[in-house]
Amino acid sequence: MNQPELIAQLQQGNEQAFTKLVDDWQDMVYNTALGIVQNEEDADDITQEVFIQAYQSISSFKGDAKISTWLYRITVSKALDHEKRKKRKKRFGFVQSLLGSGDEEHIHPVLFNHPGVELEKKEKARELFNALKRIPEKQRIAFTLHKLEGQSYQEVAEIMNTTLYAVESLIGRAKANLKKELIKYYGTLKDPK
Amino acid sequence: MKNIENIHKLAEDALSSIEGIKRATAKPFLLTRIHARMNKQTESLWEKAGWFISRPAVAFAGLCLIILINAAVIVSKNSSAQTSVAEQTTQAPTDEFSYTVATIYDYDNNQP
Numbered sequence: 001m002n003q004p005e006l007i008a009q010l011q012q013g014n015e016q017a018f019t020k021l022v023d024d025w026q027d028m029v030y031n032t033a034l035g036i037v038q039n040e041e042d043a044d045d046i047t048q049e050v051f052i053q054a055y056q057s058i059s060s061f062k063g064d065a066k067i068s069t070w071l072y073r074i075t076v077s078k079a080l081d082h083e084k085r086k087k088r089k090k091r092f093g094f095v096q097s098l099l100g101s102g103d104e105e106h107i108h109p110v111l112f113n114h115p116g117v118e119l120e121k122k123e124k125a126r127e128l129f130n131a132l133k134r135i136p137e138k139q140r141i142a143f144t145l146h147k148l149e150g151q152s153y154q155e156v157a158e159i160m161n162t163t164l165y166a167v168e169s170l171i172g173r174a175k176a177n178l179k180k181e182l183i184k185y186y187g188t189l190k191d192p193k
Numbered sequence: 194m195k196n197i198e199n200i201h202k203l204a205e206d207a208l209s210s211i212e213g214i215k216r217a218t219a220k221p222f223l224l225t226r227i228h229a230r231m232n233k234q235t236e237s238l239w240e241k242a243g244w245f246i247s248r249p250a251v252a253f254a255g256l257c258l259i260i261l262i263n264a265a266v267i268v269s270k271n272s273s274a275q276t277s278v279a280e281q282t283t284q285a286p287t288d289e290f291s292y293t294v295a296t297i298y299d300y301d302n303n304q305p
Binding site for chain 2: 019022023026027028029030031034040043044047048051052055114115116117118121124125127128131147148149175178179182183186187
């Protein structure tokens with residue numbers, strides 16, 4: 001089933017077409033969400049939300065972009081919404097902790113281990129993911145799509161609805177900012193190894 | 194100096210640690226969970242309505258509205274009652290002393 005056929009079937013509410021959509025793109029959606037929110041349960045939640053949104057809004061999909069681009073856009077938007085909600089909760093948790101009833105995990109979240117990283121690089125990757133949380137949103141999205149999902153600059157530009165030049169600049173700045181954050185982090189360690 | 198070099202190397206190593214990263218795979222039975230969630234969403238419309246109504250702000254606003262409507266009804270009833278009392282007080286002496294003036298037409302139109 002090619003893309004226009006799949007879209008047509010989805011728009012008719014075909015259950016098999018929806019199953020195919022989920023089967024073909026679930027890992028892509030999950031991995032992107034995981035790279036952004038850095039939490040497996042949250043990424044799983046977002047993946048479900050993305051496919052429900054796709055199912056509900058397929059009638060408005062005109063087919064001018066690839067299905068994968070469309071799904072990437074929904075995923076990024078859902079993941080960022082999720083992060084904003086979580087930040088609001090965290091602020092509330094901080095206030096609660098001041099009052100003595102806060103949850104410690106909300107204030108000091110555990111470091112994230114991406115399951116796809118090679119074993120010997122796990123520790124370094126953990127520090128990189130931690131630094132990734134501290135760079136501007138657009139740079140983080142561009143870097144995640146390019147490095148974690150292996151998307152080309154052109155594809156990242158299509159997903160982010162921007163120009164190729166802007167993506168080159170975003171990824172360049174993301175790398176520079178990440179390096180700065182990592183240097184700052186290793187500089188604070190007494191015996192960096 | 195050596196330490197600064199070391200820090201820069203560590204940062205570079207960390208940056209390249211995700212080279213060749215494999216895609217994380219979604220948890221099994223995703224489709225089943227999606228269907229369950231979709232069903233739950235349609236079932237919980239009434240729950241959502243109940244939840245909305247029971248929100249303190251909404252409940253308080255609703256209560257205020259009910260009190261306001263009651264107060265408005267009471268005030269309007271009182272004012273109409275006062276008007277009818279005033280009408281009655283002016284009407285009573287009129288009836289009592291028959292202030293109405295008989296016109297010439299009343300005499301002329303006497304039927305045999």
